[in-house]
Amino acid sequence: MSILVNENTKLIVQGITGKEGAFHTQQMLSYGTRIVAGVTPCKGGKKDVNGIPIFNTVKNAKKLTGANTSVVFVPPAFAADACLECIDAGLDLIICITEGIPTMDMMPVKNALEHSHTRMIGPNCPGIITPGVTKIGIMPGFIHKPHGNVGVISRSGTLTYEAVHQLSRSDIGQTTCIGIGGDPIIGTTFTDLLPLFQDDTDTEGVVMIGEIGGTAEEEAAEWVQKNKFSKPVVAFIAGQTAPTGRRMGHAGAIISGGKGSAGDKMQSLRSAGIKVSDSPAEIGIIMKTLLNDSITV
Amino acid sequence: MKIHEYQGKELFRNAGVPVPNGFPACSVEEAVEAADRLNIDAFVVKAQIHAGGRGKGGGVKLASGKDEVRKIAHAMLGMNLVTHQTGPEGKNVQRLLIEEVSNISRELYAGIVLDSSNCRFVFMVSTEGGVEIEKVSKETPDKIIKEWIKPNEDLKFYQARKLAFALGLEGRQVGHAVKTFMALWEVFTNYDCSLIEINPLVVTKSDEIIALDSKINFDDNALFRHEDIQDMRDLSEEEPSEVEAKKYKLNYIKLDGNVGCMVNGAGLAMATMDIIKIHGGKPANFLDVGGIANAKTVAHGFKIILADPNVKSILINIFGGIVRCDRVAQGVIDALSQVKVDVPVIIRLEGTNAEEANNILDQSAQKFIVATNLKDAAEKAVNVANKEQL
Numbered sequence: 001m002s003i004l005v006n007e008n009t010k011l012i013v014q015g016i017t018g019k020e021g022a023f024h025t026q027q028m029l030s031y032g033t034r035i036v037a038g039v040t041p042c043k044g045g046k047k048d049v050n051g052i053p054i055f056n057t058v059k060n061a062k063k064l065t066g067a068n069t070s071v072v073f074v075p076p077a078f079a080a081d082a083c084l085e086c087i088d089a090g091l092d093l094i095i096c097i098t099e100g101i102p103t104m105d106m107m108p109v110k111n112a113l114e115h116s117h118t119r120m121i122g123p124n125c126p127g128i129i130t131p132g133v134t135k136i137g138i139m140p141g142f143i144h145k146p147h148g149n150v151g152v153i154s155r156s157g158t159l160t161y162e163a164v165h166q167l168s169r170s171d172i173g174q175t176t177c178i179g180i181g182g183d184p185i186i187g188t189t190f191t192d193l194l195p196l197f198q199d200d201t202d203t204e205g206v207v208m209i210g211e212i213g214g215t216a217e218e219e220a221a222e223w224v225q226k227n228k229f230s231k232p233v234v235a236f237i238a239g240q241t242a243p244t245g246r247r248m249g250h251a252g253a254i255i256s257g258g259k260g261s262a263g264d265k266m267q268s269l270r271s272a273g274i275k276v277s278d279s280p281a282e283i284g285i286i287m288k289t290l291l292n293d294s295i296t297v
Numbered sequence: 298m299k300i301h302e303y304q305g306k307e308l309f310r311n312a313g314v315p316v317p318n319g320f321p322a323c324s325v326e327e328a329v330e331a332a333d334r335l336n337i338d339a340f341v342v343k344a345q346i347h348a349g350g351r352g353k354g355g356g357v358k359l360a361s362g363k364d365e366v367r368k369i370a371h372a373m374l375g376m377n378l379v380t381h382q383t384g385p386e387g388k389n390v391q392r393l394l395i396e397e398v399s400n401i402s403r404e405l406y407a408g409i410v411l412d413s414s415n416c417r418f419v420f421m422v423s424t425e426g427g428v429e430i431e432k433v434s435k436e437t438p439d440k441i442i443k444e445w446i447k448p449n450e451d452l453k454f455y456q457a458r459k460l461a462f463a464l465g466l467e468g469r470q471v472g473h474a475v476k477t478f479m480a481l482w483e484v485f486t487n488y489d490c491s492l493i494e495i496n497p498l499v500v501t502k503s504d505e506i507i508a509l510d511s512k513i514n515f516d517d518n519a520l521f522r523h524e525d526i527q528d529m530r531d532l533s534e535e536e537p538s539e540v541e542a543k544k545y546k547l548n549y550i551k552l553d554g555n556v557g558c559m560v561n562g563a564g565l566a567m568a569t570m571d572i573i574k575i576h577g578g579k580p581a582n583f584l585d586v587g588g589i590a591n592a593k594t595v596a597h598g599f600k601i602i603l604a605d606p607n608v609k610s611i612l613i614n615i616f617g618g619i620v621r622c623d624r625v626a627q628g629v630i631d632a633l634s635q636v637k638v639d640v641p642v643i644i645r646l647e648g649t650n651a652e653e654a655n656n657i658l659d660q661s662a663q664k665f666i667v668a669t670n671l672k673d674a675a676e677k678a679v680n681v682a683n684k685e686q687l
Contacts, residue, residue, distance in 0.1 A: 027619075076518060102519035103411060104489050110416045111448035126618075140618040140649055156564025158616045162671065165616070165647065182563065184413040211564055214413045238567035241552075241574045242583070245382075249548050249563025249585045251518065252413065262571075279575050280568035281672040 001202040002130035002176040003151065003193070004093060004119070005069065009134050012037045012061050012070040012091075014082050016048050020097075021073035024138055025050065028071075031135040037061040039070075058089040071127065071136050072096040080105035083120060087112045094187070095136050096122035103251070106185040113187055120187025124250065126157045126179035137179065139164075148173020150287060151197040153190055154209035155182055155216070155252070159238055159280065163209055166284025172291065175203045182211070182250030190220035198229060205232045205291055207283060208274070210265055212239030213253045217265040221272035232290035233274045236283050237262045298515045300529045301345040303394040305511030308488065313480040315473075315507045319396030321345065328370035331395035332363045342369045345392035347534040349496075349512065350380035350429075356390065359398065366395060391533060399507055404497035405464055406430055406441075407478070407508075409485045417445040418485070420452060420478065422460045426497035452482040466500070473506040488526055489519030538601055545597040547586055554579025556682045557602035557611040557640075559595065561586050561620060569614045572671060578679030581608045588620055592631035599636045609685040610641045612678035614671065617648030626654035633663045641666060641681040645674035 011028075015021035016038025029035055029050055037055055038048050044056030055061040058070060070091050074082040079098035086094045087109075101123050113120055121128055127137010132146025143161055145168040152167070152174055154160040160179050167174060178193060180186055190208060197203045210217040217237060224233060239248055239255075240262040247254040255261050266276045277286050306316040319341075320331035332340055344356030351357050356378045360366045370393055379387035404426035412419040423441045425433045434441055442463040444456040454475060461474040477498075485493050492514040499509050520527055532540055542549035548563065552570075556578045560566035563585045570580035582602060586594050595613075602608055615625050625646055633642070645668040646654045658667050666681070668674035 077521065100518045102489055102522075103491065103516050104486065104519060107416075107448040114448075138619060143618075143648065154564075156562065156568075158560075158562030158618065159564035159568050161616045161618055161648065162565055162568070184411055185416050209564070211567060216413075219414065236568070238564045238571065240571040241580055242567055242570070243550075243552065246550055248550065248567050248583055251516075253563060253567070278571075279672065280565075280572055281670065281675075 001200050002133065003196040003200050004176060004178070005128055005130050005134050005136060007133055009069050009136070010034050010036045010065065010067045011136060012039055012058060012067045013073065014039045014058070014070055015073035016040055016052065016054060017043055018073055018075070022048065024073065025052070028135055031141040033134045033136060036065040036067050058085045058091070062089050062091060067091070069093040069095070069136065072098055074098060076100035076102070079123065080109050083109045084112055087116050087118045091118055094118060094120040095125070095127050096120060096187070097125065097127060097137060099124040101183070103185060106183070110185055121178060122181040122187060124183045125181035126160060128176065128178045130176045131174050139177070139179070143168060144177065145173035148175055149202055149204040149291070150207060151175045151200070151203045152177035152207045152209070153193050154179050155211050155250070156209050156238060157182070159209055162280065163207055163236070163283045166281075167207065167287060170284040170288045172284065172287060175200060182252050184214065184252045189216050191223045194220065194223055194229060195227070197231065198227070203231065204294070205234070205287055207287060208233060208235040210235060210237045211250065211253050212237070212242050212248065212255050212262050213250070213260040215260065218268045221268040221274060224274060225272040232287070232294055234277060234283055234287045234290060235269045235274050236277045236280055237265045238280070298517055298520060298526070298530060299347045299534070300513055300526070301347065301392065301531060302343065302511050303345055303392070304529045305513040306508065308484055308513065309508055309511055312484045312487070314477055314484065315505060316511070317396045317399050317507060317509065319394055322370065322393045322395055323391065325367055325370045325374065328393055328395055329363055329367050332366040335395065335397055337397055338362060339398040340366050341396045341398055342366060342373060343394040343396065344373050344376070344378050344390040345394055346378055346383070346388040346390060347531070348380050348382035348388060350382050351378065354378050354380040356380070388534070399499055399509060400502045401499045402502045403500040405500065406496045407481065407498045408492070408494040409481065409490070410492050412445065415445065417448060420444045420446065420456065420460065420482065422464055424464055426499070430494070430496060446482070451486070452479060454479070469504045470500055470506065473504065477506045477508070488523055489516045490514065491516045538604055542584070542601050545594060546589070547584060547594065547598060547601065549601055550583040551605060552580055552582050553607070554581045555607050555609040555686060556678050557581045557605070557608040558614065559584050559586055559598045559602065559611065560614045561588065561616065565614065565616055569612065569675070572675040573612070573679060576675045576679045578675070578682055581605055591624065592628040592635070595628045596632035596635045599632055599638055603638065603640070608640060610643060610678050610682035611638070612674055613642065613644045614674060615646050617646065617650065619649075621650045622646040622648055622654035623650040623657055626657040630657070630661045630663050633665070640685065643668055643674055643678045643681070645671065
């Protein structure tokens, strides 16, 4: 089993004719993802190099192909609008890969999401993958191990790959891995996904990769404690050595006003009974130990 | 992006946020001319640097008369101003703001920022103006009054009124404050700000509300639609190596350790810094080369890292997803032949085509140390850096 995406996911690629969109369409197709449509305004009626039909609007793409999910590779100035179009068309899930969307543009998106059934992953994220089934985003598929029992939720990109790689090397497969994105405003956060992993019978443990800035990790810790999350969780927080007031790459990764430090986050997670790895190199090993312990108990 | 106080006050003035009369000056002559134009007797001379705490460091001085403005401007221009926000190295003062003195009755605080925990902008005020607001928020959080602005909506008049009354304002002060708060919100949204702070926002003895200071940060992602704001950028306020890095689309932040690092992705770059620390070293920088780890970017990365004399070793940590490791390996080898690198280089490549990459590294005549995993890489980088240090 998996969460959010599976063999029934029928995908639209928004920005399918752009450089990024075209490249990753190819990559996703070769992983086995069911891409049913592309959307690029004014190119409707044509087909992309792989023979995927292109539509002018998301609404038509959905109507004529039965698509339920969209991945957004639209440039930052227009990406928020592309997300709004998906919400208006009533898709179930949006995965927004685009990096660099202005915060002010994300406000109406957040508002529209709150008033609809649509869920959004990202923006500024690597995407979501159910290994062996469907890959939606830009992550390298081959590092993942199918038919697994561990879910991964991460605010990071390449650091997620590092964590997944460690899991696969330790012979731990993954149910679903989600990069939730590094921006201050994101569609889905740890506390939205933990309940889904709780309900997923195949998932026996969860890896959480956080980073400095914001309070998402503290909220996750609180949620785990309050809801008595029953599965072992291993967490790592990037940015233990980051200076205050400096934005570390991601728009959300900044310690400001005395809030959002790695130390605070690690302490909150630990007091919720979550196993926090000090080192980014030991995420896989620690999860292995926890899974073995839960079997012997 | 940050701007100077005088630039922020220009934006305020244009939007209807009351500010004291004043003019910027880059030389003693301009300072005197500014005093002339103001045509008053009592002035404030304020050093313009991108850091707070200027008053305590001697960057804000009162002057009575033009001659004193001249004297103070002479001393202040070119001085190295150290505040709690500049770090011990301080900042060189190149611009001043010459202003009229305000008739202060109360000092308040006002600010707007994103509250990412509920995805709403929050308008904050406090009666405790003129002091460090971080301290107030930590020690007496109930003295900060907040109004959250709903997504897709603007600050409402009733919210501005609530804030004004919570500050204990009365009579004419209330109307002035409401007008000021509404105008501030307009500046915030019109220019895609990520932060506005006024500390202090003062109530004068004649019941006016005046922004005595201005601190504005802008959302870098939105600068593309604000050319006028881009023009306000003062590159001399930014770390030269960071400005240089930006030219090559590298994301670099200088730190004070001795292990340089070059990584793809911000999260992994932070994690690499962290693991260097865990193994007893200190990172010299944050450097995210993004998705383009070719010979050119790696060469620029080397140059920027090596401009820092503290660097005793360089750790390259690339997790190849879309980037192929064999290409990165070749890029590193080519870069090493282009740039003179006189400290040990430790390379760890993982991901797509990692095996081919390690073969290429093995066969190269260039000198570097190959690491097998993240932990191994950090240990090696720290060990050689500490050895070189001796």
